[in-house]
Amino acid sequence: MRKSSLPPEWRILEGSVQYVQKVPGRLEWSSTCPQCGGTPHADGEWPDRFRMFTDGKPRAWCRQCGLIAFPDQFGSNRPDDEDLERWRRQQQEVELRRKREAERALALLENFWLDYHRQMTVEDRRWWRRRGVPDSLQDFWKLGAGSADIPVDGQWQSWPTATIPLLAPGGLRNVKHRLKDPPRGVGKYRYEVAHVPAALFLCNPEIPLEGHVYCVEGEIKAMVTWSTLRDEELPMVGLPGIRPPRSCIKELRRAEQVTLVVDPGAGEQGVRLAKELPDCRLLECCAKIDDLILATHANKDDVERLLRQARRVI
DSSP states (O other): OEEOOOOGGGGGGBTTBOSOEEOTTSSEEEEOBTTTBOOOOTTSOOOOOEEEEOSSSOEEEETTTOOEEOTTTTSTTOOOHHHHHHHHHHHHHHHHHHHHHHHHHHHHHTTTHHHHHHTOOHHHHHHHHHTTOOHHHHHHTTOEEEEEEEEETTEEEEEEEEEEEEEETTEEEEEEEEESSOOTTSOSEEESSOSSOOOOEESSTTSOSOSEEEEEESHHHHHHHHHHHTOTTOOEEEESOSSOOHHHHHHHTTSSEEEEEEOTTOHHHHHHHHTTSTTEEEEEOSSOHHHHHHHHTOOHHHHHHHHTTOEEOO
């Protein structure tokens, strides 16, 4: 999707919604919701929960809070309840179809995701090492190299990426692409399969999320932290962002205690997330934890001391 102005029918929402985008090939726009808001996704993509349609009678629907709206909300053009219910069912069917398409795409992904790992060049491995991930763990996590299509100067271009398989005991959940040196204004992350919930990165997929679990904002940050601690039995996960989906929070609630490590500036969002996790201690570092580890050449003892600075959230 591309940045856009609101269509004439929806100019009434000027100032009430942000991140307006046009859906290619359709009379449809997306944005934040005037009722429940919205923020950029963990992969940097703009929020698209609120969908505005102009194909016939203008109407809008929020996939998050269920709001159904229309431009002249209190005027004579208000659709009747039967029209609204019919349209709500139609949109639910669209969402169900997208879910099924995503499930089929994930099944196909099972056949080739290892190719990203196999096709890594010497330079690709060097990129991962510069990020703090040694070759042995590149192989353990099956990290790789690929590409993703992104908009550059109004045109779509294939851009080189580093790939992160999101593995779990039940199998592959998705592959996350991290763009290498992306253009200004373009988010760093893309998922191979869209329309599925963002998943946790499990540093050791064979270790259950029980007992004391360490949770780091960002997959690569979790890799570098776990690698430095040198404890294969340590339950640690990488969060897909400071606002993870409910499915991630549900998984983490199996733990007895969580130490949550967030990026500088997380502020109230970090506290809000910590309050949803069991017996949570929160650590907001002065710098991103992987940058801190690499810049100071931190060892196991250094990182353990740092993590002990996490404080319980009341």
